Amino acid sequence: xxxxxxxxxxxxxxxxxxxxxxxxxxxxxxxxxxxxxxxxxxxxxxxxxxxxxxxxxxxxxxxxxxxxxxxxxxxxxxxxxxxxxxxxxxxxxxxxxxxxxxxxxxxxxxxxxxxxx
Numbered sequence: 588x589x590x591x592x593x594x595x596x597x598x599x600x601x602x603x604x605x606x607x608x609x610x611x612x613x614x615x616x617x618x619x620x621x622x623x624x625x626x627x628x629x630x631x632x633x634x635x636x637x638x639x640x641x642x643x644x645x646x647x648x649x650x651x652x653x654x655x656x657x658x659x660x661x662x663x664x665x666x667x668x669x670x671x672x673x674x675x676x677x678x679x680x681x682x683x684x685x686x687x688x689x690x691x692x693x694x695x696x697x698x699x700x701x702x703x704x
Contacts, residue, residue: 591657593695598655617654618696624650625689632682637670644670662688 594614603609624647631640644667651660666681668674 591661593656593658593692594699595655595657596699598657602653602655614654614696615700617650617656618693620650621647621689621693625686628685641667641670656692659685659688659692 596610599614600607600610603613624643628640628643628647631637631643644663648660648663648667651657651663662681662685666678666685669677669681
């Protein structure tokens with residue numbers, strides 16, 4: 588199985604019809620708002636407010652799709668599915684995985700934005 592990139596720059600550029608400046612701006616905006624989204628998700632999870640958690644995950648999922656952040660998209664999808672299907676035993680593991688993916692993509696963006704852009 589092919590390992591997904593943390594940030595798929597080529598896909599991001601493709602999603603905005605080849606406009607590299609727009610792709611960079613989109614990613615900058617995504618990573619500017621990611622800490623707030625992460626806080627909202629963590630707060631909802633801690634309160635076991637699964638409706639709010641699902642809503643927050645859905646918002647972040649959409650942003651991930653537009654910015655081509657596939658591993659984070661996958662982690663969100665897995666946690667959302669576990670909430671939807673009431674797989675309570677999996678929630679903590681999947682929530683921790685989501686946190687790890689958020690940290691991984693933030694680190695990658697830090698390196699990537701200096702090297703690639």
